[in-house]
Amino acid sequence: MQNQQLTISSGNIIRCFLVFIVLLFVSLGLYGYNYTNAYLSDKKSALNTIVKSLQKRVDIYRYVTEQVYERFGNTPMPQEGPAVMETRLRPDVYYVDKPYIKTDAVIFGNHDANTLTMMANISDYLDNRWAPIPKTTRCTT
Structure with missing residues (x-):
């Protein structure tokens, strides 16, 4: 009958520690990647929100400016405006x-x-x- 037990030797222990360290670094790298990706996507969504609100504000200003130019641009002013x-x-x-x-x-x-x-x-x-x-x-x- 042969002995089927795992032999504990210093080489096996070092290999297990090396595999553990490699897995630890891989998981640390994946955690850093995930954290950086979440941070950047949060900043991206914040910038998109700012850009959309700024674009909406610019569109409103363009619309009001167009109304001002259409209303008061080249037409003569027969009515008297407020006292100025x-x-x-x-x-x-x-x-x-x-x-x-x-x-x-x-x-x-x-x-x-x-x-x-x-x-x-x-x-x-x-x-x-x-x-x-x-x-x-x-x-x-």
């Missing part, structure tokens, strides 16, 4: 002072009364477009 005054800030730079202060308007360069009326109408349109504030007059004290 211009304040000269520097040579050829004017601040449009109007009674409702939700949006501001600055005109660069020489202009005429039509430009001032158009700026007042655009500013009034944007006041109504972006969360209008109560129609109160500005304090001028």
Whole structure:
């Protein structure tokens, strides 16, 4: 009868430890890969969310700008806009002072009364477009 028991020798023990160490490094590498992949996919989804919201905001601004240009672009302004005054800030730079202060308007360069009326109408349109504030007059004290 032969002895079928596993012989424990130093060579077998070293081989088992080497296999264990190799498996340990492989599992450590897979854990690092999985962790890095999860981190990068999280950052990717965050960037995609930011990009989508930024693209939506740009599309809204383009739409509003197109509406402003279509409404006030090349048409003459027969109606009188809100009561506005211009304040000269520097040579050829004017601040449009109007009674409702939700949006501001600055005109660069020489202009005429039509430009001032158009700026007042655009500013009034944007006041109504972006969360209008109560129609109160500005304090001028």
